[in-house]
Amino acid sequence: MMRWLQVVCVIAAAGAAVFVFQVKYRAEAVAERATDLQRQIDREVETTSLLEAEWSLLNQPARVQEVVDRHTELLGLQPLDPAQITKLENLPMRPSGPAPSDEAALSAILQAETGESE
Amino acid sequence: MSGSAPASAWHHANGAGSRKPNRVDRLGRQRVALAMAGFCLLFGVLAIRLVVLGASGGDTDDNGRHFVLAASQARPDIVDRNGETLATDIKTAALFAEPRYVIDPDEATELIVSVLPELDRGRLRRILSTDAKFAYIKREITPRQQQAIHKLGIPGIGFRVENRRFYPGGPVASHVLGTVNIDNRGIAGMEKHIDEAFLNDLQAAGFAGDHALKPVPVSLDLRVQHVVRDELSKAMERYQAIAGVGIVLDVNTGEVLGMSSVPDYDSNNRDELLDPNRLNRAAVGVYEMGSTFKAFTVAMALNSGIAKVTDSFDATHALRVGGFSIDDFHGKRRWLTVPEVFIYSSNIGAARMALAVGTEGQHDFFEQLGLLDTLNTELPETGAPIIPKMPWAKVTTITMAFGHGMSVSPLQTAAAGAALVNGGFYVSPTFRPRAIETAATLARPVLTAETSDTMRKLFRLNVMKGSGRRAEVEGYGVGGKTGTAEKVENGRYVSDKRRNAFLAAFPMDAPKYLVLVVIDEPKPEAPGRGATAGSNAAPTTGNIIRRIAPMLGVEPKAVDPTEEPALALASAR
Numbered sequence: 089m090m091r092w093l094q095v096v097c098v099i100a101a102a103g104a105a106v107f108v109f110q111v112k113y114r115a116e117a118v119a120e121r122a123t124d125l126q127r128q129i130d131r132e133v134e135t136t137s138l139l140e141a142e143w144s145l146l147n148q149p150a151r152v153q154e155v156v157d158r159h160t161e162l163l164g165l166q167p168l169d170p171a172q173i174t175k176l177e178n179l180p181m182r183p184s185g186p187a188p189s190d191e192a193a194l195s196a197i198l199q200a201e202t203g204e205s206e
Numbered sequence: 207m208s209g210s211a212p213a214s215a216w217h218h219a220n221g222a223g224s225r226k227p228n229r230v231d232r233l234g235r236q237r238v239a240l241a242m243a244g245f246c247l248l249f250g251v252l253a254i255r256l257v258v259l260g261a262s263g264g265d266t267d268d269n270g271r272h273f274v275l276a277a278s279q280a281r282p283d284i285v286d287r288n289g290e291t292l293a294t295d296i297k298t299a300a301l302f303a304e305p306r307y308v309i310d311p312d313e314a315t316e317l318i319v320s321v322l323p324e325l326d327r328g329r330l331r332r333i334l335s336t337d338a339k340f341a342y343i344k345r346e347i348t349p350r351q352q353q354a355i356h357k358l359g360i361p362g363i364g365f366r367v368e369n370r371r372f373y374p375g376g377p378v379a380s381h382v383l384g385t386v387n388i389d390n391r392g393i394a395g396m397e398k399h400i401d402e403a404f405l406n407d408l409q410a411a412g413f414a415g416d417h418a419l420k421p422v423p424v425s426l427d428l429r430v431q432h433v434v435r436d437e438l439s440k441a442m443e444r445y446q447a448i449a450g451v452g453i454v455l456d457v458n459t460g461e462v463l464g465m466s467s468v469p470d471y472d473s474n475n476r477d478e479l480l481d482p483n484r485l486n487r488a489a490v491g492v493y494e495m496g497s498t499f500k501a502f503t504v505a506m507a508l509n510s511g512i513a514k515v516t517d518s519f520d521a522t523h524a525l526r527v528g529g530f531s532i533d534d535f536h537g538k539r540r541w542l543t544v545p546e547v548f549i550y551s552s553n554i555g556a557a558r559m560a561l562a563v564g565t566e567g568q569h570d571f572f573e574q575l576g577l578l579d580t581l582n583t584e585l586p587e588t589g590a591p592i593i594p595k596m597p598w599a600k601v602t603t604i605t606m607a608f609g610h611g612m613s614v615s616p617l618q619t620a621a622a623g624a625a626l627v628n629g630g631f632y633v634s635p636t637f638r639p640r641a642i643e644t645a646a647t648l649a650r651p652v653l654t655a656e657t658s659d660t661m662r663k664l665f666r667l668n669v670m671k672g673s674g675r676r677a678e679v680e681g682y683g684v685g686g687k688t689g690t691a692e693k694v695e696n697g698r699y700v701s702d703k704r705r706n707a708f709l710a711a712f713p714m715d716a717p718k719y720l721v722l723v724v725i726d727e728p729k730p731e732a733p734g735r736g737a738t739a740g741s742n743a744a745p746t747t748g749n750i751i752r753r754i755a756p757m758l759g760v761e762p763k764a765v766d767p768t769e770e771p772a773l774a775l776a777s778a779r
Contacts, residue, residue, distance in 0.1 A: 134297050144291040144374040149432035170681040170752070170762035178764070
């Protein structure tokens with residue numbers, strides 16, 4: 089019985105050693121990957137901030153104004169006049185035309201009128 | 207084998223133990239059990255330690271990366287009130303050497319100079335020949351240069367990643383933002399303020415990591431800022447002026463939405479900062495503001511109760527005080543009502559009002575408006591006003607009534623002007639966003655609501671009927687006061703060199719924004735035409751308002767609600 093125990097212990101020890109080394113290597117690989125990812129994130133953040141800087145450079149009012157000035161004639165642009173700004177409720181109602189059902193009757197009247205006058 | 211050689215307990219245990227257990231055998235078992243318990247304990251401790259390490263996350267991060275990124279200090283981005291980037295950090299490489307590891311300084315020098323021809327060969331060789339641990343060779347090199355040097359593979363030469371400040375707008379808001387030195391430390395404007403307010407402390411405590419800093423918002427609106435600068439640049443060209451100042455202020459919160467002083471400098475080019483012609487004339491320069499001060503004098507007289515808006519003042523002849531003669535530019539030679547004094551910009555009328563209030567009253571009033579003390583904003587650069595020593599002579603009181611004899615900064619004037627139209631509260635201007643509730647706690651009552659209301663009408667009347675006519679923008683109810691100050695040269699006033707100002711606010715039924723424009727030494731637009739404030743500062747102000755009002759969401763009104771009350775005031779007897 090003691091002998092069996094010894095055998096089991098040796099096997100367990102060997103198994104444990106293999107397992108521990110596996111875990112160790114896996115941990116190293118994971119750490120390396122984490123570092124890699126971190127580096128990649130840093131790079132992406134750098135790129136993002138660079139692109140943001142470029143975005144705001146391209147959106148500078150001075151630059152936009154220059155572009156607009158260059159294409160004013162082509163696009164038929166002109167500065168906004170305060171008189172062009174108003175609220176929706178200040179606009180007059182659209183004049184409503186005759187309902188479709190009335191249209192036939194109306195044109196009949198019209199025809200009759202013009203016919204008579206001739 | 208059986209019992210004949212009792213050499214060891216081990217023998218017994220192996221050979222005969224299973225059949226006939228004796229004392230020695232029992233002892234052996236106990237020892238083995240003890241050893242097993244010991245190992246179990248040991249591995250148990252290891253296992254627990256492992257679990258503890260696993261739970262705490264462990265320090266697998268490499269520390270070298272942090273060293274590299276922290277080489278030059280990171281700064282928070284600066285954004286405008288709408289979140290548009292005004293300043294940001296971008297990464298650049300700095301070339302450095304560890305001279306003690308450089309094997310062949312001569313060869314290394316030649317190789318580096320082949321990529322960076324602008325370097326001084328002799329100096330570089332000297333640096334590389336030393337036994338130093340670290341030396342910068344060139345900072346802020348381009349990615350292409352970095353690549354080329356990297357390919358040369360010189361031992362003892364390396365790169366450090368550094369933060370470099372970048373201002374996408376270039377000069378657009380340079381006087382507010384300021385700039386930084388090569389170590390990314392603020393040396394002017396908001397950049398310096400940020401350092402002094404918190405960044406230096408954060409860095410000392412080690413909390414200013416690369417992405418740990420939140421963007422710092424400023425009160426500017428990039429679009430408004432651009433319009434102000436653009437219109438000033440155009441005005442400088444049109445009137446061949448030597449300088450211009452434009453300020454847009456929220457009258458209720460004191461936030462500066464736009465502040466420009468041209469000529470200005472590019473924040474990306476810190477060398478220009480030192481050019482004295484590019485100084486911040488809006489906050490640092492102090493000037494005699496001229497007739498714009500009559501607005502303060504009229505407000506003072508009305509608020510003290512000494513004059514009512516229907517009162518008249520004798521402007522039939524020049525006022526003689528202590529050997530000085532105070533006269534009007536275009537004298538009406540009659541008694542003028544308060545609105546007339548305002549719109550005809552009568553020196554005599556303003557002088558008589560100030561005399562009626564008295565020197566003490568004038569001093570107190572100017573003090574209340576913050577005109578006598580240095581203005582404190584976030585900007586480190588600020589100009590101290592030049593004020594005559596108390597007690598003021600009678601003639602000093604008189605000249606101050608129309609803006610001569612004392613010099614204040616345009617920003618100070620704008621802040622005081624806001625108090626005239628916002629209902630009578632002085633709010634110190636700020637370059638950080640400020641909520642209206644915060645402003646309310648900071649506000650200092652200066653005028654009664656009634657006086658402020660009268661001032662609004664007077665300002666509006668002056669644009670409808672007076673000198674500010676060319677600032678009118680249909681629908682926005684603009685009101686304003688001109689100021690044409692002759693400049694002092696060699697101790698004398700010269701009549702052909704002027705500093706013109708226009709102090710305006712809109713919409714006058716409930717003012718939201720104040721615009722102050724100052725144009726330095728404008729020439730007549732065409733020969734024979736005037737060069738007073740009404741013909742250059744006023745139209746420039748009008749152009750600015752026309753462009754910024756839609757951006758700021760001010761609604762143009764088809765029927766101007768400010769017109770009638772202003773006219774009623776003019777005809778009041």
